[in-house]
Amino acid sequence: DTEVTQTPKHLVMGMTNKKSLKCEQHMGHRAMYWYKQKAKKPPELMFVYSYEKLSINESVPSRFSPECPNSSLLNLHLHALQPEDSALYLCASSQDQGAYEKLFFGSGTQLSVL
């Protein structure tokens, strides 16, 4: 089973709204990731959690706030987003961080900011 579950699949929000994206995996993976992908572009790393601790923040604006409540769950809290933040948000996980780890993606959340 290589399933990473993301909810919601689609989200439309205004610039003053607060919303959260959720991600769950039950593969026992200890590294979890948030990526942002614009149309016809590769995924762009936002955050990495390793053993439930934030290990990498790729200089993401503070209107994006990640949270890892436990080893299976990853959230991305959104507040005061801009229209240019509209994109496909991808959660991913890997067994651990290392040279031979494989990255498995969830189904993504298509976000539109109005």
Next chain:
Amino acid sequence: QKEVEQNSGPLSVPEGAIASLNCTYSDRGSQSFFWYRQYSGKSPELIMFIYSNGDKEDGRFTAQLNKASQYVSLLIRDSQPSDSATYLCAVNLGDLTGNQFYFGTGTSLTVIP
């Protein structure tokens, strides 16, 4: 500079033909190599990974790696219309202090019935 380069295409092949997708990478520290398939509006799906020089086959897919030339390729035999998608090449640098996965911009493949 850590770069992964792919020909963006579009690459068109007739049904039943072999599709050949290519990728080069700049960092000799790259340890492992991946091919993802991404349908429009969907998330990337891991279809092949390779760690050592040579060929690795899985069904209709063959991944080829040449570390000396910093080159990895994906062959799709007996291409089907359902193979029409964007294929992303990715490398894992194994850098635990920073971003470890680097993606190419993808090659768009269309299989013509």
